[in-house]
Amino acid sequence: MIEAAALTKFYGETRVVDRASLTLTTPGVTAIIGPNGAGKSTLLSMIARLLPIDEGRAFVDGLDVTRTKGADLARRISVLRQENGLLARLTVRDLIGFGRFPHSRGRLTAADHAKIDEALAFLELGPLAGRYLDELSGGQRQRAFVAMVLAQDTRAILLDEPLNNLDIRHAVSMMRLVRRAADELGKVVVVVLHDINFASAFADRVVAMRDGRIVADGPVEAVVTEAVIEAVFGLPVMVREIEGQRSCLFRR
Amino acid sequence: MSDRRLLSLGLLGLAVLFVAGLFVGAGKLSLAQVAGGGIDAETLRLLFVSRIPRTAAALLAGASLAVAGLLMQMLSSNRFVEPSTVGTSEAAGLGMVVVTMLFPGAPVFAKMLVASGFALAGTCVFVALIRRLRLKSGLLVPLVGLILAGIIQAMAHFLAYRADLLQSLGAWSSGDFSMVLRGRYELLWIGLVLCALALLAADRFTLAGLGRDVSVNLGLAYEKVVALGLVIVSLIAAVTVATIGTIPFVGLVVPNLVTTAMGDNGRRVIPFVAIAGAGLVLGCDLLGRSLRSPYEIPVGVIMGVAGAAIFLALIARGRPAHG
Known part of the structure; x- marks a missing residue:
């Protein structure tokens, strides 16, 4: 599905991503963590062809992301960055409709409308479908963009810090959605x-x-x-199992 | 009201303005005269050589300048830009000065093409500047544009002064329909073709307005779409500069009014932006023709006053801060 081989990105002399390799084949949720400046977003952006790759290669379904036509990739992998829609007085429904662009090139068919309705329902955006994005709260707008990505109907979905600017309630509901997308729709989510x-x-x-390198990769219990x-x-931390949920606490 | 009905209503309004445009002016011609069969050869000449071309020119210039403004706003993700505030029109004027200095006898079409080239170069400098400065929103973007426009205009003035072309430059940089006659405005039809092209590519421009990341994610050839948009904007600016001169504020006010009411979906709003732009410019021209008849106030002046007032009202009403 996704294969990144020794991806490297330079900003000037420094390697912000340093020979990072990553393979994802099965549905599920993979989280990339690390301190600020570790190269997480840069790695994601290279896999999603939003940034040029300096060294190494990335493949989606065996297709080299730097050589494959944008429209072909857009039916296999979708990506959502942190800042979207600077000039976006679009209705929620219009925005989600644009998620069908790689399939319809702008002419929405009945099948496209069905996908749009599905995405609206999945993110519980039905009542907001006719509202303009600039009239929504931050959390609602974020959900609308996730719905757009879902309507794009790719097997792989990359989300770059989707919890930014969300309070804890919206953050939890966003992560539940991500979980459901993997479990119910079989998505490969990073x-x-x-x-x-x-x-x-x-x-x-x-x-x-850390420092552009992948230093650990495995199931939650291992990392x-x-x-x-x-x-x-x-940073010194305490990791504890609390009611079956592994939690990480900082030390004073 | 459905979009379709609103569209028919808009077209009807334009038709009324068009008819009004035929009968307002210094030469004697009235609706009663036409209805009474009192048309002689002289009247017909007035109608076909002056009135129809002039009215058509106002409609065409208004529609295409408004659409150019909308495209510019989508491509720079900023609501406060239009061709005459980012240096596009000024660069077209500079192009006209340069080509007139070098090839005074060149046909207008050739001069217009050269002006388009200059306009495109000027717009590219603007886009490069805001990317380089990582400006995305707010008032800094149009400020940078205004500074650039000022520099280009100063260059044009310097050259025009040296080559004794100041009067021509004045004509190119301030919109006026009083010189429009048959044979002198037809280039403006290119603007209508460009509007149609913009409508065809409307989805792509809307997506580009959502930013590069979203566009690339959806498989859009972002850089190509931006390039296409900049070419359309530059051609429209050059065509208007070469024929009737720049009209300020149309590209700023009309798209803002329309998108506030109807949203940013290009496919939906481009026809309305074109109609509203055409109506506004023709309306301003009619006003300019009648306020101190038989003298005229250039449309650029009327539009400057009306446009500035509308724009201030728009800012004061404070639409959602999306820059």
């Missing part, structure tokens, strides 16, 4: 997260990055440990 606990609560697999987290973030 999500960049700041908060270790969201990763440990909702992800199947956690990839930890969310005191030793790994301390090494990645450079």
Whole structure:
């Protein structure tokens, strides 16, 4: 599905992503964690062809992302960055409709409308379908963009810090949605997260990055440990199982 | 009201304005005269050589300048830009000065093409500047545009002064329909073709307005779409500069009014933007023709006053802060 081989990105002399390799084949949620500047978003952007790759290669369904036509990739992988829709006085329904662009090239068929309705229902946006994006709250707008990506109907979905600017209630409901997209729709979801606990609560697999390198990659129990987290973030922490949920707490 | 009915209503309004445009002016011609069969050769000449071309020119210029403004706003993700505030029109004027200095006898069409080239270059400098400065929203973008426009205009003035072309430059940089006669405005039809092209590519421009990341994600050839948009905007600016001169504020006020009411979906709003732009410019021209008849006030002046007032009202009403 997704294969990144020794991806590298330079900003000037520094390697912001340093030979990062990642393979994703099965449905599920993979969280990328790490401190600020670890290269998480840059790695995601290279896989999603939003940034040029300096070294290494990335494939989606065996297609090299730097050589494949944008429209072909857009039916296989979707990506959502943090800042979207600067000039977006579109209705929620119009926006989600644009998610069908790779399939319809602008001429929506009955099948497209069905997908749009599905996405609206999945994100419980039905009542807001006719509202303009600039009239929504931050959380609602974020959900509308996720619905657009769902309507795009790709097997792989990359989300770059989808919890930014969301309060804890909206953050939890966003992660539940991500979980459901993997469980019910069979999506391969990669999500960049700041908060270790969201990763440990909702992800199947956690990839930890530091200084551009992937330093740990495995199931939650293997990566969310005191030793790994301390090494990645450079901070002493306590990792505890609380009612079956692995949680990471900082030390005073 | 459905979009279709609103559209018919708009077209009807334009038709009324068009008829009014035929009968307002210094030469004697009235509806009663035409209805009474009092048309002689002289009247017909007035109608076909002056009135119809002039009215058509106002409609065409208004529609295409408004659409150019909308495209510019989508492509720069900023509500406060239009061709005459980012240097596009000024660069077209500079192009006209340069080509007139070098090839005074060149046909208007050739001069217009050169002006388009200059306009495109000027617009590209603007786009490069706001990307380089990482400006995305707010009032800094139009400010940078205004500064650039000022620099280009100063260059044009300097050259025009040296080459004794200041009067021509004045004509190119301030819109006026009083010189429009048959044979002198037809380039403006290109603007209508460009509007149609913009409508055909409307979805792509709307997507581009959502930013590069969203566009690329959806498989849009973002850079190509931006390039296409900039070419359309530059051609429209050059065509208007070469024929009737720049009209300020149309590209700013009309798209803002229309998108506030109807949203940013290009496919939906482009026809309305075109109709509203055409109506506004023709309306302003009619006003300019009748306010101190038989003298005229240039449309650029009327539009400057009306446009500034509408624009201030828009800002004061404070639409959602999306820059």
